[in-house]
Amino acid sequence: MENSINIKLKVWRQAGPKAKGRFETYELSNISTDSSFLEMLDILNEQLINKGEEPVAFDHDCREGICGMCSLYINGRPHGPDDDVTTCQLHMRKFKDGQTITIEPWRSAGFPVIKDLIVDRTAFDQIIAAGGYVSVNTGGIPDANAIPIPKPDADEAMDAASCIGCGACVAACKNGSAMLFVSAKVSQMALLPQGRVEGARRAKNMVAKMDELGFGNCTNTGACEVECPKGISLANIARLNREFLKAKAQD
Numbered sequence: 001m002e003n004s005i006n007i008k009l010k011v012w013r014q015a016g017p018k019a020k021g022r023f024e025t026y027e028l029s030n031i032s033t034d035s036s037f038l039e040m041l042d043i044l045n046e047q048l049i050n051k052g053e054e055p056v057a058f059d060h061d062c063r064e065g066i067c068g069m070c071s072l073y074i075n076g077r078p079h080g081p082d083d084d085v086t087t088c089q090l091h092m093r094k095f096k097d098g099q100t101i102t103i104e105p106w107r108s109a110g111f112p113v114i115k116d117l118i119v120d121r122t123a124f125d126q127i128i129a130a131g132g133y134v135s136v137n138t139g140g141i142p143d144a145n146a147i148p149i150p151k152p153d154a155d156e157a158m159d160a161a162s163c164i165g166c167g168a169c170v171a172a173c174k175n176g177s178a179m180l181f182v183s184a185k186v187s188q189m190a191l192l193p194q195g196r197v198e199g200a201r202r203a204k205n206m207v208a209k210m211d212e213l214g215f216g217n218c219t220n221t222g223a224c225e226v227e228c229p230k231g232i233s234l235a236n237i238a239r240l241n242r243e244f245l246k247a248k249a250q251d
């Protein structure tokens, strides 16, 4: 049976990157607990448009936990109160009737606000461009069994590759560190023979770009792992540190 709730929203509104932001309060009635969080924001925006007001700008694309676009800080947690889900996978059944829900953009020097709840996450693209690839021409697709890979390595590489680049790890970190993201991207290749060759150089270049773009240092608080919607493990950070030290030793 469908239930509905009435909620109060405190939403961060900011006209542009240099504008001063503020919280605006909105009240929504009869929101189905079966609706997703983003559907609830769609309803808010329909109501704002009908009143001739500016809709709330927020990012989304796939709405199924794949693209990493839906970067919202909800009641003090990246991607909200549910574990291991992105904002687009969050449902209104996780909230109570009469509850106030505070919605903010990611807060990080590396992710400046563009408008309202949308932040600029191109810093992650720049980090990838600094080394998150295999630089040799790998030719056509080889047979799956051409290079034997131990199953545990393949599993670990796949786990690391499930990082969707959402940035929740940065938003959760008191230092604004991007180490969990970088470590996942380094690990997904360092664990496989094709990516192993450039592992150390990749780690060095990606960490240098991360530092240059204003992300903070990792002090092992572990908040990133707790809030990551894809369960990326801190073990990847340990691997990144090993790769990085190896690269420094080769200098």
Ligand code: SF4
Pocket (backbone or CB within 6 Å): 162, 163, 164, 165, 166, 167, 168, 169, 170, 180, 181, 184, 227, 228, 229, 230, 231, 232
């Ligand atoms: S490590 Fe997790 S939280 Fe960080 S970008 Fe990847 S999926 Fe998002």
Ligand code: FES
Pocket (backbone or CB within 6 Å): 059, 060, 061, 062, 063, 064, 065, 066, 067, 068, 069, 070, 086, 087, 088, 089
């Ligand atoms: S909109 Fe694609 S992960 Fe949420």
